[in-house]
Amino acid sequence: MIQNFSDFEYIIVDGNSTDKTVTIIKSFEPEFAAKNITFKFISEKDKGIYDAWNKGVAMADGKWISFLGSDDCYFPDALITYFEKISQLQNNENYISSQVHVVDENGNVMRTMGKAYQWKNMLKNMNIAQVGSFHKRELFQEIGPFSLEYRIVSDLDFYIRGKDYIKPYYFKEVTATMENNGVSNQINKALKEALKVRLKYNYDSKLTIYLNHYITFLKCYGGKIKKGAK
Template sequence: MPLVSIVTSVFNDGQHLEKTIRSVISQSYECIEYIIIDGGSRDETLDILSTYADKIDYWVSEPDRGIYDAWNKALSVANGEWIAFLGSGDIYLDDAVGEYIRYIQNSACEREFVSARIEITNPVTEKGWIFGDAWNWQEFKKNMTVAHPGAFHNRRLFQRYGMFDASYRIAGDYELLLRAREKLRTGFLDTVTVQMLGDGASTNLEVFRENYRAKTVSGGRNRFICYLEEKRKWWSIAKHHIPKSCSLGRNQ
């Protein structure tokens, strides 16, 4: 039974953190190491962490440079063969971790990255939608098509391609996976494993700037083509008010 390290980064999100913790510690799969990195919260987050301290294998509360810096801190102490990042406010469904491990153990090929589908819920409208497709380089090089909150990373992935680039604030998970390009060894669990707390529509230009940088630098793609792709996406979201499909699960 491989050890799974589950990482949650949080900052001033005491309102939602407890349900995330409870979803992890209630998993039927027992070989779990739970790590929580807090960015120096000033709300009830620390009270919650203290309450569940005996259920958390490692936690720390100190200022950091953002979510990817926090994730890198977690990677430096994680012992798991597989590592997952579950945002504060997001929850694993019953036996989700067990489903990943059964899929991995039944796979004939070596995997570096295994994703699934997630259900994103808008806290205002309470409407949900399903996000996450199987990894495909021809689509992935254009857009983040996989559900990162519903993904498992083998330790080999970080050994081969490095840790997260903390200069990113939004697209660092996408950038990391782009480094492998078409060589990424992936698997897909065709089921919903995570319920994610979405935050509605976003036209934040920083999202598109970071996607552009990741695709051109780490993905090695043509700058003009990537510019047109991101501009088209921005206009589509602004025009149709399309819900944001991925959240970092942390209040920065």
């Protein structure tokens, strides 16, 4: 709502919340209408975040699609920045990403993440900032929807499947924040799912896949072990 840009549609997919979520969502409708922003929402049972994202893609009318979780937030100039970058694309790029700040529950920046999409890197470590990045809608027709086989890393699966389709553009600016307490913060489960994804596509030898998995495990847990030992 605080974006310095209004030529976009805002879609909320709620998983049939039983608290006051729907009432809160509806309370924003007049503000969207006043700013001439297309606003859509549904509230129904889903099979997790990726099912919700697939529903959002089906509801979207725009040429470019982005995803935010409930604890993610764009900076005020994020959409106008993306719009300007998209307007300058010259090589038929269909995926554009930047950087995000990972913050704690008080909004303190813990780290900055986000590198350029490179398919080979997806086989080792998902180091792109998926939060807030933009996908041309045709990508979902070419690659297919997010798989419901995974609850935490289906975006990794999507970007690996996108090997022959994704034409990336990257700019090194921070455009959003994400809290460090979402589903993907379940590190152990995420690592197990990521290993399952990489073994499924078999782009490397099993030895290489397991070795990269172990290295990622050490990167994720090494800092915690050192911190706990102090």
